[in-house]
Each structure stands twice: as structure tokens, then as C-alpha cells.
Amino acid sequence: MADEGPIVGRETELSALSGLAESPDGRALLLRGEAGVGKSVLLDAAAARSLALGHRVVRTAGVEAESELPFAGLHQILHPLLPQAAGLDRVTRAAFDTVFGRTAGEAPSVMALGVAVLDLLALVSGDRPLLVVVDDAHWFDPQSAEVGRFIARRLSAHAVRMAIGVRADVASAWDAAGLPELTVPALDAHAAALLLDAHAPDLADGARHQILEQARGNPLALLELPRALREGSAPGTGPGELPLSRRLEQLYGDRIRTLAAAERTELLRGALDGTGAAPSPADRARYRLGDVDGALAAGLLTVDAATGDPVFRHPLVRSALLQSATPNERRAAHAELARLHHADVERHAAHLAAATVDPDEAVAAVLERAARSATARGAAASAVALLTRAAELSPGSAARSRRLGDAAYVAAQSALLDQAQELREVSDRLAGAHQSPTAVITSAYAALYRDGDVNSAHRRVAAALGSLPPDSDPETRTRLLNLLLAISLFAADPALWTVTDALVDAAPVTPATSLYRDAFGDVARRGAGARERVQDAFARLGEEQPWDVMRLGVAAYHLDALGDQRLLVRRVADREVGSGAVTNAMTLLQLVMLDQIDSGEWDDAERTGGRGLDLTAAHGYALFAHQYHGFLGLIAAWRGDTERATAALNRLDRWARPRGVGHLTQLAEAIGAAAHLTAGDFEGAYAYAGGLTAPGTFAPCSQQALRTLLDLVESAVHTGRAEQARAHAEAARDQGLPAISPRLGFLTAAALAMTADDTQARAAYERAVAHPAGAEFPFELARVRLAQGMWLRRARERAAARTVLEQAAEVFDRLGAVPWARRARAELRAAGAATPQSAHGAASALTAQERQIAELAASGLSNKEIGARLFLSPRTVGAHLYRVFPKLGISSRASLRDALAGNSTEAG
Template identity: 70%
Template sequence: MEPHPIVGRDTELGELSRLVASSHGQAVLVRGEAGMGKSLLLAAAADQAGALGHRVIRVTGVESEMALPFAGLHQILHPLLHTMSGLDQTTQAVLDTVFGRRTGQAPSVMALGIAVLDVLALASGEVPLLLIVDDGHWFDPQSAEVGGFIARRLAGHAVRMITAVRADTPSAWDSAAVPELSLAQLGPESSADLLRMRAPGMPPAVRTRVLELAQGNPLALTELPQAVEQGTAGRMTADELPLPRRLEHMYGDRIRNLPAAERTRLLLAALDGGGAGTPTAGRPRYRLQQAEEAVARGLLVLDAASGELLFRHPLVRSALLQTATPNERRAAHARLAELHRADLERHATHLAAATVDPDETVAAVLERAARSASARGGATAAVALLTRAAELSPAAGPRSRRLGDAAFVAAQSALLDTADELRQASDRLAAGTPSPAAVVTAAYTALYQHGDVRSAHRRVVHALRTMPSDTGTRTGTDTGTDSQSAVRTRLLNLLLAISLFSADPALWSVSDGLVDAQGRGADETTLLYRDVWGDITRRGHGARERLQELFARLDEEQPWDVMRLSVAAYYLDALGDYRFLVRQVAEREVGSGAVTNAMTMLQVVMLDQITGGDWDAAERTGQRGLELSTRHGYTLFEHQYHGFLGLIAAWRGDAARAREAMNRLDRWARPRGVGYLTQLAEAIGAATGLTEGDYESAYAYAGGLTAPGTFTPYSQQAPRTLLDLVEAAVHTGRGAQARAHTDAARKQGLPAISPRLDFLTAAAEAMTAEGEAARAAFERATRHPAAADHPFELARVRLAQGMWLRRARERAAARTVLVQAADAFERLGAAPWARRVQAELRATGAPGGGPAPGQAALTAQERRIAELAAGGLSNREIGAQLFLSPRTVGAHLYRVFPKLGITSRAALRDALTGTADAEPEE
């Protein structure tokens, strides 16, 4: 039988037709209520693509698989497995991890998205490819995030993508930033045409009633005539129900009249995603067979391409679940649990749904599945699995602990309200004694949302001191064990994090004592965190080797394990070896994973970018982390990001922004006792002073962090600002203090803790050396193996070296190192430092009116702006003349000053007089 034409959707069909026939890749999101014809439009697009000789891949989201990370992506990639042999090893490894062919860390959205794009590029190499995603609102969040990522990047590929979602169902596609095509109700004329086409002999009175009930919904207009003929339209008069629910009732009436065996087969398919399209790669799915009566009743259709029986509409699947009795659903889940015994997470999900009475064996399976889910970026799914595991726990103790584990994972996922509810449930089972879950959740809220380090510290200390002695075997893990030692480890790790933020020797003394009390039973990771997060100048020796061992022993990586180790790696300047892993996990957890950990790991990524001299990328990461922290109400992290952004602003010469960040931190953190942030504010103050040449101010701030000749205990900033204090002391004539601080760094053994501290110590020794000893000291510092990894500090050392060489009348040698310093400062965007180098270059005899050696001449635009500024016009007035914003004018002048070797507008006129002709603008 010929299919009926699509009525009333000419505009939408035209849009999709243009997309399919387009000469370049693009994507669209089709949005509409249930029954509006989304699937029909997608089928029409698929037919057109097939007629054009294009390849078509159709996948369908399945509601029962929303909790299974990457289930939707498996559908997309399964038909393309044969193309993957042409991929490079890195891309293949990313996909093998998702397919379960190898164990390891689940890739980030970016890494996975790029890998999928590579597959799609290979698949579309000979003929264009159309990727159709129906019921996208039922994609698991991880697959939807990857789908949105690739949809935004199809322009350079012969791939088109159409995704259909329901308008009334939230999903991860809502934030995909993909062009949308919205489906409205059919107008009266189109509705009448469609009904006339489907039921030409319907009496006028009945036709009027059907049009009234259908409300312009194409599915209702298609199905109601049959319901009227069969006398099953009575439920449609319940006008108080939404139309999709009324259609669902209508399908339910048809389902009830099916033979029992056939109804069971349909239910199995509905619960397992059968009848929805392509089977998930590597995962067997129940296949619909022997359902002739369901086909006859319009519940199923035969897919001509695959030969599979498919549900006619998603509402049929919903109606099956609504009409099945609880016993029927449980029996179906039990059969599916056996079918998926080899797939831990799917097996556990179906097993839990099939179980009514408490069962410790089932609870343990759910607990293992939760750990697997959180290791694959599905921390929110892990919360649901742990909660169900608690419900099925026969005894109060394991039930309370599993609720506590769920609360812990929820807190790691920025679900503090959920964590608090789970904590309260755990407490009720603990017979009035606050459970570890209660302490952890309350401490997280106090710390992250309010910055109350004292209260959080007090709660955790009390919990640790009142815990019973260990009765189990220490595992060193955070979830999945009845051992008191594992709970104690979790509390100790939280206590150390609180102590890190406090930077308070008094609180650290208590924390150290509780860690020491563990003796030989202390977890190795906890000992590392205590030594590195705390008094690193006195306990950091040998920690890098311990860190390497712990990273090497990571097996099923939990995001919180990677997060804590990454923080330790940053403080030990060892992040380079684990940079890819940390960025990968951070990207993976941002969506539906352990978001709290993602916020911290993005900080580590940002600090790594600052250290490596990629300040533009660091600012982008910082803004992203700031938005994430603000959205979830994590005020502590919000202030941290403001602080790190303020530090970049300080080094780049944006003093106003730096001081704003410094004051924001100090006002919020000092009353709360968040010493980590008040010390960060002091570091911003020192950086601002050094950049502006206000060395007295810089010395006051740096000296506030740590007195010359000492390193404040439990301060992360004290060793990291070693060079700042020495440089400020040298420029303020405090040579004795500068040398004392340099000697203290060597005696304290800072060079043995990390390559960065070794380099900073060498740099400080060069700046404080006297006479001929300075020559060798500067050579040692600039040739240090770690110098290239710290371009900003290296440029500062070269600036100091150039100044020493100039005073030694070695002008040619001075110009060489000064030009290297100038190039580095310009790449970093550290304009005031670049201007300072230009002044030194002029003092070496470099032409004062022209560009310094190694610098480009002015462009035409820069010269015009410089001339107007030399004439006394303000940035706003210049912008009005040249149709530029004042900010853009200022940015041009920042580049002009170092090129001319000047530091102020007042010097512009004299500098321009001797400037060579401007180069043509590129």
C-alpha cells in the first residue's frame, strides 16, 4: 500500500530537504510534542537521502537506557564498526574504551566527540552520510553531550544530522546550541484534510468531534478514526488529561486485547529498548518476534530496511508499561537480567527492578554497578544505583552505609540537596548517632557553599574521634566496603581538604595528629595528601616518587581519586605526566558526572596553563570554571576562580581587575578563616606591585605571606612566591633579606621537592649573587632543565640578567637576553614587563626612536592610533574617530608602547618622530 502524503508540513519538509541536499555538513534539532509527526518527517528525510545515494544511519533513544552511560552512542557507532580500522591508534583507543574492548579511563566529551567525528569523516568519505536520532530526549546524558558536540562541528564533513526531541521533555540536547525546527499543531484546514484522507466516509458529526479532540495533533487525527470504529474512543472524552495521555490510553485498550504471550513479548521489548531501531553495539537486545496480532492492531510496523518489528510510536511503548501489572513488569525484568548477565550495569538495573524483598546479593551487585558507573562518568546514575542497593539491604547497618555512599557520590556530583536527603535517611538508620554520611554532607555544605572551614573541621574531627575501632580489613577505597577503615579514610581525606583551605597551623596540628594516630594502618594516599597539601616545605621530600606509584596503581579510576591526586601533582609540579588524564576526567565529569570534582580539576588545568605560559587558555578555563561554580552555588570555588583570574590580571598589568579580585577574596575569606584564599589575595598584591614597579608594595605583600628567611608552615603560597619576595627585596635595597630567603630555600631543601622549586631557588640565587659570581648564577638559572616549562619566571630572570650585563658594560650580550625576555613577555600579554624590557634595551644603546631588535614595526592602524594619542586624544575620542571601542584602542596602545620602547603616552610624540615608516597592515 502506498504511504499517505505528509499533510500540513510543507515548510518543515522543505527545511529538512534543503539540509539533506546541502553541499556541506549541518545539523538541526526537530522539536515537538508527542504525535506531531517528528518520526514521519525523519523518515521522509531518510527516504530523500536514500534516493540521492547517501548513506543513512537511524538510531532511537530508549527510556530504559537513559541511566546507562554512552548507550545512545553505541547505537550511532555500531553500523560504522567496519570503518574503524582506518583510525589512528589514539582515536581507536578512545572508542575501544567506550565499547568495553579495553579497560581504562572513560574519555572526555571533547576527546570522544573528536573520535566520533573521525569515524563519521571516514564513513562519509565516498558518499554523504545522514545521521538521524529519533527520541533524542531519551538519550543518556553522556551520549547527548557527545551528540551536541559533533552536531556543532559538521561544517567540514559530508555529514548531516537530524535529531528529534519532545518539546515537553527536558534533555541534554536543550543546551546543544543546534538550530531548531519546531513543530506546531496543524491548522484547521490541514487537520480537516488529514482526517478526510484517513477516514473519507466518516459522518460529519463524528468528524467534528474528532477534530475537536485531536487539537491539530497528526497522530490523534490518524488514530482516532480507528478508535471510533472499534468503540474504544470513550477515554478520549477525558478532556482534563493531556492529549498524549489520552492517546496512550487508546493504545492501552488495543494492548489489553492481545494474547497474553504476545503482550509479554512486547513488554520485554519495551523494557529493553527493542522495537526502537538499531541494536546497541556489543550488547544483545530482546528482539520482537511472533507479534502478528500487534501488527494487525497498528501497534507495530515492519521496518523494510532491517526486517525488524518496531513500535509504531513511542506512546505504544509507554502504554505497554502503563498497562502491565507490577508482577508482569518484574517477571520481564528478571528475564532481561539473565539476558544481560555479562553487562554489569544493565544486569544490575534489571535485577533491581525484578526484586521486591531485601536481598543482600542483589544489593552487592548494584553496589558494584554503581562503582562501574561512576568510573565511566555516570556519577548521577551511581547515586540511583546505590540508593536502590540501600533499599534492598536486609540489615540496617549496610543500608545506612549504602545511603551514606550515595550521599557521598551525590555531594561529589554537586547534588548537595539530594546528598542531604540521603544523609538524613542514613542517620535515621544509625539510631540517633550522626553517621559518617551526615558529617561528610554537612561538612561539604559548610565548606563549599559557605566557606566555614572551622565548623566543617570541627564536625569531621568529632566524627573521627568518636568512631569505633576498625573491625574490617583496610581497602583504601571510598565506596563498596563495610570496613570502618574505608569510612575513616574518607573522613580523613575530607579533613585534609578542609585543612588545606584553612592554611591554619592550629587546625593542621589537629589533622596531623589524627593522621598519625592511624600508624601503620594509614592509607598511603591519605599520607601523601597530608604531606603535600599541608606543610609541603617540610614534608614534601620524596613525595613525587610516591605520587607516581599511586597514579600507576590507579585501576578503576574514580573521579575523586583522580581529582585528589591531580591537586597533589600540581603542588609537586608533576602534573605534566598526568595532564591528559586530568583534563580528560574533568571534561567527562562536567555533565552528569562528579561535577564537584570537575570544578576542582578545572582549577588544576587552569593553574597548569598559567604555569606553562598559556594565559589566554587559562583565562578561558577560569571563566568556564567560574560559570560552573556559580551555577551550582559553590561559593568557595567561585572565589578561587576569581583569585586565579586576578593573578593573571596582575601579571598582565590590569591592576584594577587584579585589585578587585584581591579585595573580593580578602573580604569574603578573612572573616571565615579561609587562609588559602587570603594568602592568594596576598600573592595577587605582590604580583600587582612587581608588575607596576611598586616594589615596596610587592615586598609588603610577599613578606606578609612569609617572613624573609623562613617559610610559613602549611602555606602553599610561601614556597611558590619565593622569587616574588626575593625580587621585591632586591629592588627595595633589602639585599640581606633577599639573600637570607634564598639561603633558607636551599637549607630547607626546596630544590629536592620539585623541579619548579629547584629552578626558583636557582633564579633567586642569581638575583642575589654579587660580583662575577652573578654571571655563573644567571647561566645556571637560565639553563636549568625546568626553566623552559616556566616561561614567565624565565623571562623575569633574563630581564634581571640583562640588567646585570648592562651594568657590567656587556651591552651586546645584554641585548641578546633582553630581546628573549621581551619576546616571552609579549607572547604572554604581560605588557608592563615588555615595556620595562624596552627601557632596558634603550639603555643598552638600542635605537630609542625605532623598534627594538626582534620587534615588528608599527602597523598602519597602530601608527594612526599612536599619532592620535600623541595629540592628546583619549581612548574614547580615538575610538569615535576610528569606529573602535575604547577597549580595542587600549589594546592597540599596549602593543605600541613596547614596540616604541616607551612606557607612557607622554613619550609617544618623541618616539613617533624617529619611527620608521609603518609596515602595511596584514
């Protein structure tokens, strides 16, 4: 509102914004205040200051009509910058093409997309600083807000600033962004009087007092109410009778009504389509206003200085247009916009639905397709609304019931269990059913996730499957079967699995469901060949929904194939956390954490666990919360934090055992075995590991029976139970565990080596440590090398012992497994090496992330390749290396390998 004259009473805010524009470092500032308080004016001032400094400015504004269209806000930010994207690598450009709908494929995760945006911003700001202004950010769609928050927190390494305006009375994703905030309050009495007198000096005393009273320091009201009074409209009957924004919308409504009908129609189309900020890419272009001279003259519109296009003067103008339009006028405008966006399935469907009154199967089918597109793009919460509207427009009760059932299912996957229950009840009433399959699915999900009630959930789902008629809907049967398999996995009860197996065997099942049964249940007896089936299923993934990726990911973990899919799983997990399938995101984050544990990224795994706990607490999912506590307890056990490990064990056992959640009670026992092994209490470790499965056997339907193979053998060896240890190692071989996965092959080879007699031990250990899968599981490989070194020392092969013990100690040090490192160094001393208690030297001054980046750089990877692996921008990688070099006492990348190797040798 630059045409309103000097800015009054905002010295503090203007100083802060000048500081933002002139800052030598990239950073973001969030402006928060009520509607009309002047956030837009202040953002204009920030933009003007940046332009005066020779900086580049990109303006954008959130639009309420697009608040549920994935990435609509991000389109506005990026569109003016895309011409320079040619300077980016092909993978980064492909991320933008997918999100903008120009190419088919799965949308990238928030983290991957955020890194791509940072790369583009870094490129654009290379020659002159950039200011990104986001007005009305509270109307940003959740996906754009997630990306916006991601980049706003990571600008310090770039010449990029962000100024973001949000309403104080509208909840948004920016509320928890953790950004520096500038509260924009109402003007004080003195400044309010100055502003009013400057713009309406001829007001009578009574009118002046009334306006000051009603405006209460709101600058927009101080400017608008005198204009309304001059035009013959009363400023109001008394303060507080209506919200201020309502009164202002009414004032705009008076001006709108003076326009010609054609011009009002034009403005309405623009309001419904979000006209007012920078246009999106051509295939998602907003409606362009034309022939709106009257609206410009009335002060409803202004001209965008960058594009020359007419844009709305204030968001309240849009609100007034929508409030003043009749239902028929809105529907006609939506119909025109649906034609405009015929190539964009989600926007086309949204406008088509709003234009339709009577039931129409064709429109309902379009909405159903749009819902599937939304879930595939990480907007499952939006899909619920689309499916609900599709049900409303379905001509028959059967179709309405089915679509509401689908909406209930998606709501359950989106952590909207209460909404799922409401949708399910309506669906059942339409179908004339008291306890439909949809009702069973919804209630079982709630019982499982919130309460861990596996027994009653299993009973209800099994009964529903048993009563399905032969010609029942295949998708409903598949959903019931897949849910029953998940419940059975958590129960880990052979008796319940017997019922589950019978129901799976009795029904025509999809290949995926058959795979889930073999991976979730008795892997030791059904797992042969399943790993290859998982890999084939991932290779065939196309537009599958997030729950398909989640179930396949769980199967991959239990078959030790998750490492091959880690990038996909991490990307989908990040994508779904915001407004996607949040329930699935909780499991996907667990898979990310477990993969990080297996691959030796324990610090990252703890951070992922904390993130998962926050998510489960927000939704009250006790089952998943206890899983996260268990995984964190396992890390604590291997690191020797007995207090945390014991607390996690007790928490799991107290909650899970009375409920019959065997999957978690077994995890508790695995924590106990790990904690006692780490402490050197092998008798205690044997008691826990032997409680999971008897030596020489593998308890059916127990995932931990396989995962604790090495724990049982190692504790048996150290307690003099050589016969039991050998029996268990041979049972692993004879059961065919090596055929199930390379990891189980590695563990079986290690177990056979630990139990071999002295004539065979050397060759057995060499086979074990040379197993290709060992390198993928560094902690387990280090344990095997420790055992190998101990045997070599006893065999008086001290030089060979020192070599493998040094390798083991280095891994234990890196993982923070202090008791294991201490044990390895004690063995090293016994083998004749003079060793310190822990690694020292320049490399020890590196943070975990700096060490990881330095090692990758030493291996020959470029900054861009390192960033792709670690979800960092190349500039951020470069900044880390800039700090690494002086810590290591080097000046070039070429010296990294020697510097790291030298410090490792010193530590050994």
C-alpha cells in the same frame, strides 16, 4: 509513518530539512515539538531526501529505559559505522573499545571521545555525505548527549549532517546545545482539517468536530482518534481532561490487550530493553523481537528498512506497553533481560534490581559493583540510584544504612548536596544514630563548598574522628580524614593543621591519605620525596573513582607534578562535568586551569575559568567560584589588567577573610604582589609578598609562600632590600626546596642568581636559565631572562643582553603580558637594539589557536598528533593550516618554520 500518506501542513519544516540535506557544509538541526506532533515523520522525510541524493543515512532513537545507561545512545549511532573504524589509528579505535566495554580501562573524556567520533564520521563521509538522524534524543543518556552535542557543534569541516528530534515538554541535555532549532508546532486549523478529512472522510460532523477539538492540531491524535472511534472506543469525555499523550497511550493499550499473551510478553521485553533502533555491538545487543505478526498487523510495530527487524512504530507504544503490564509481568521480563545482559555489569544490575522484590544480599552486592563501575565511567549520578536501590534490597538495617551512606557520599561528590542530606538522614535513622560519621561528612561538605565555613566544618569532622571506636569501618575513617585534610588546606591555619596532624598520626592511614597530608599542608617541611610518591600513585591508578584522581591531582599540583598528568586530569574533568562527580569536576577544572597558567596557555586558562564559573554558579558552590575568580585575577595581574586584578583581590578578601579561608586570602595577597610587580610598583609588591611570608622564612602550611618565592626576592631586590632578598634565596636553598620539586629547584636557582654579587651573577644566571624545569614554566623563565638581561646590560655585555632580552620579550608577547613585554623592550633599547613596541608581521595576524597549530606543525608533528594534543580532529587541524598558509605568505608545510622564525625575528 510513511504509510500515512502525504505530509500535510509542513511546507516550512520540509523546506528547512531539504536545505539541511542539500547543504554543502556539515551542520546540525534540532527539531523540537510535543509528542505526536510529527517529528518522526519529518525526520523520515529528511532521511528519504538524503537517500534520494545518494547520501548515507544512520538512524537512531533515544530510549527512556536506557536514559541512565552510559553511552547507550552513542552505541546506536556508531554501530553501523564501526566496520569502517579499521581505517582509524589504534588510539582512536581503543577509545571505542573502552566505551563499548570490549576492553577494560578508563573511559575517555567527552572531548577525547568526541574527537574520535568526529574522526570516524569524517572517514565514513569521505566518499559520500552522511546524515545522522536522532529521534527522541531527549531520552539519550547524559554521556551520549554530551558527545552528541560536542560533535553536532563541530560538523562544519565534514560532509556530515545531523537531524535531532526532542520533545518540547521533556528537559534534556540538548536544551543548552546552542544548535539551530526548528520548532515543530501543532498543525493550524486548516491543515488539521485537511489531514483528518484525508484519513477519515466518512466521519459524522459531530465526531469530526470533537476529534478536531481534542486533537488540537496534533497529527498523531488526528490519525489515531478516528481509528479508536471506528473500533468502538470513545475519543474522550472532553478536551483537556487528560494530557494528549495519555489518551494516545490508552489507545495503543487497547490494541495491545487484543494480542496473545506470548506476543505481549515479547513486546514488553523489547520495550524494557529499548528495542526499536539500530542494534548495539554484540556484547550490548538489545532484545530482538520475534513472532510479532499480530503487533505488526495492529500497527504497533513496523519493519526497519535497513535491518528488516520489527521496531516500535512510536515511542508512545512503549509507554502504553509499560502502562498496561502488571508488576509481575514487568519483573519477569526484567529477569529475562538480566540473563541476556549477564556480561554487562550495569545493565545486568539494572534489570536484576527491577526483577527483584524481596531483600536479596546477592542482588544488592551486584548493584554495588555496578555503582562503582558507573562512577568510573563518569556516571556518578546513576551510581546514586544504584546504591539507593542496593540499600532497598539489603536484608539487614546495618547493610541498608551503609549503602545509603555510600549513596550520600557519592551524591555529595556529584553536587547533589540536598539529595545527599536526605539519604544521610535515612541512613542515620536506620543506624539509630543522631549524628553519624556520614552525617558529619555530608554537612561538612555543604558547609565547606557552599559557605566556606572552614572552622565549624573542621571542628565537626575532627570531633567525629576523635569519637570513632577503634574497630570502626576503615573506609569511613579514611573519608573523614581526607575531608579534614581538604578543610585544613582551605583554612591554611597552622593551629588547625596541628589538630589535623595529630589525628592523622594517631590513626592507621592509607598511603594516599599520608600523601595528601604532606602535599596539602606544610610542603616546605614535609614535601621531600612526596612528588615521587604522587607519581607512583598515579602509575598505580586502576579503577579508582573520580575523587581519587581529583585528590591525587591536587597533591600533584602542590608538588609541581601536575604537568606529567595533564592528559588524565583533563580527560577525567571533561568526563565528570555532565552526570558524573560534578563536585570533583569543579576542582579538576581548576587543576586544568592552573596547569594552563603554569605552562603559558593563558587564553585557554581564561576559557577554562569561565567554564568553571558557569559550573559553580549552577550549583551554588561559593568556595570554588571564589577560587576561579582568584585564578582569573592572577592572570589579569600578570597581564597588567589592574582593574580586573584589583576587583578579584577585593572579592576574595571580602569573602574569605571573615570566614578564615586562609588559602584564598593568601591567593588574594599573591594577586596583589603580581599586580604591583607588573606595574613596576616594587614597594607595593614587597608589601604583599612580605605579608605572605617574612623574608628568610617560609610560613608553615602556606602554599603561596612557596609560589611567591620569586616575587618576594624580585621586589626586595628592586627596593634596595638586598639583605632580605639574599636571606630569602638562601632560606629556599637551606630549607631544601630544590629537593621537593624541579620547579622549586629552578626558582631557588633564579632567586640565588638575582641576589648574587657581580663576581658570581653570570654563572648563577646561566645555571638558572639552563635548569631543566625552566622550560615548563615559560612566564617565570622569561622573568629570569629579563633579570639576566638587565644584569648583562649593566655589565656592558650588550650583545648577550639583547639575546636573552629578545627571548623574554617574545614570551611576554605571546602570553599577552604587555607591561612585561614593554619592560623587556625598554631594556632592549637600552642595550642598543632598535625595537618596535610590539610584534608585527604576518604571524601577528594568526589567532592564538592558529599560532599554536602552526608551531606544532613546524616542529614536525602530523595533523593527527597535533589533534591528539589539542583535542581537535585531524580534519579540523588541516582546516586551520589551510587558513594559516596564506596569512604567512607560504604554500607548504615545509615553509612554516622559516615563516614563524622570520616574524619572530622581525618582532624582536
